[in-house]
Amino acid sequence: MSAYPGQEGLRTPLKVALGNGASGTGVRHWWIQRVTAVALIPLSIWFLFLVGGLLHATYPVVLASVAQPVHAVFLIVLSVCLFWHGALGLQVVIEDYVHTRWLEVTLQIALRFGAVLAALACVMAVLSVWLTGTSYY
Amino acid sequence: MPNTRPTSPHLGIYRWRVNMLQSTLHRLTGLFLCLGALLVAWGLIAAASSGAAWNAFAAFCGSPIGMILLFLWTWSLLFHLCNGIYHLLHDVGQGYGPARRDREFAPVYWRAGWSMIVASVVLTVLVWIFLVLHMAGGVA
Numbered sequence: 001m002s003a004y005p006g007q008e009g010l011r012t013p014l015k016v017a018l019g020n021g022a023s024g025t026g027v028r029h030w031w032i033q034r035v036t037a038v039a040l041i042p043l044s045i046w047f048l049f050l051v052g053g054l055l056h057a058t059y060p061v062v063l064a065s066v067a068q069p070v071h072a073v074f075l076i077v078l079s080v081c082l083f084w085h086g087a088l089g090l091q092v093v094i095e096d097y098v099h100t101r102w103l104e105v106t107l108q109i110a111l112r113f114g115a116v117l118a119a120l121a122c123v124m125a126v127l128s129v130w131l132t133g134t135s136y137y
Numbered sequence: 138m139p140n141t142r143p144t145s146p147h148l149g150i151y152r153w154r155v156n157m158l159q160s161t162l163h164r165l166t167g168l169f170l171c172l173g174a175l176l177v178a179w180g181l182i183a184a185a186s187s188g189a190a191w192n193a194f195a196a197f198c199g200s201p202i203g204m205i206l207l208f209l210w211t212w213s214l215l216f217h218l219c220n221g222i223y224h225l226l227h228d229v230g231q232g233y234g235p236a237r238r239d240r241e242f243a244p245v246y247w248r249a250g251w252s253m254i255v256a257s258v259v260l261t262v263l264v265w266i267f268l269v270l271h272m273a274g275g276v277a
Contacts, residue, residue, distance in 0.1 A: 033226060039222055044218060046213075052268055059188040066184055068198075075181070086171045093168065118178045125185035 029088060036085040043078045063129055072130040079122035087115035155250035162254070163220050167214035173210040211264055218258035223253050 020026040054062055065071055090111050098104040106118065151157070183194040197203045 030268070034225065039226060041218065043251045044214060048214070048264065051272065052264070055268060055272060060185075061193045062184055062191060063254065066181075079177070079181070081175050082177065086174050089164075090171060093164065118175065122178050122181045125181040127182075128185040 033085065035087045036081045036088070039077070039081045043081060045075060046074060047078055060131060066126060066129045069130070072126050072133070075126045076123050079126070080119050083115045083119035083122070087111055090115075155247050155254075159220055159223075159250045159253060162216060163224070169209065169213045170217055173213065176206075176210070184192045208261070208265065212257060212261040215260045215264070216254070219253045219257045219260070223249060 018026070049063070054065060057065070066075065091108065094104060094107045094111065098107055180194050180198075183190040198207060
């Protein structure tokens with residue numbers, strides 16, 4: 001039953017079925033990091049072209065570009081994937097290098113608050129430009 | 138009770154390999170790109186706020202320090218992108234060469250590792266050549 005010889009009696013069937021291991025969280029972190037990474041491959045390349053095209057653009061041109069439905073949707077997906085992927089990466093950095101327990105927990109919570117706040121702010125900004133920005137030009 | 142045991146391998150005892158540079162650069166560029174993500178947030182919020190806010194953001198991006206940061210962010214993004222794709226290929230079991238330890242039999246992943254670094258630098262230069270030509274081309 002267990003992958004480790006001699007350990008058969010120590011793992012309950014539920015523990016084996018959940019497959020979470022010592023961390024208690026299983027592959028969730030690893031998997032979401034990969035899924036957001038795959039999403040960010042085309043999104044970041046697209047974003048480079050978007051920014052390149054908007055260099056020295058006037059404010060109304062920027063608003064018009066963000067307000068294009070395809071651009072708005074991509075920007076929203078990019079914002080969510082970007083901050084999610086970044087937060088997962090920073091989480092591991094904190095786990096690796098911060099060994100003072102209270103500071104580590106504080107940073108981990110602050111990281112989650114910051115990531116959600118930043119992603120939400122980006123989404124709201126894009127929605128705002130998309131849905132109301134037409135009045136600017 | 139604080140744990141005084143060593144928490145990571147002693148980096149000095151390993152023979153240096155490009156894989157170590159890739160891993161370190163991947164983490165450093167990732168950290169730097171998190172700052173870049175905040176710049177993206179600033180830009181979007183500024184665009185949604187007002188013309189004055191956008192102009193302040195654009196002025197920062199156009200300033201010398203802004204241009205240097207944007208150049209570093211471009212390379213960070215492209216290295217993290219190239220190395221990330223390479224990482225994903227490793228995750229699905231591709232790209233592993235024979236486990237030879239002698240220097241003259243460099244496994245494929247050492248060559249691939251260097252090509253990730255070279256490709257990211259070349260792509261960064263190409264992107265900025267395009268950007269400079271684009272700016273010189275008239276939109277400015």
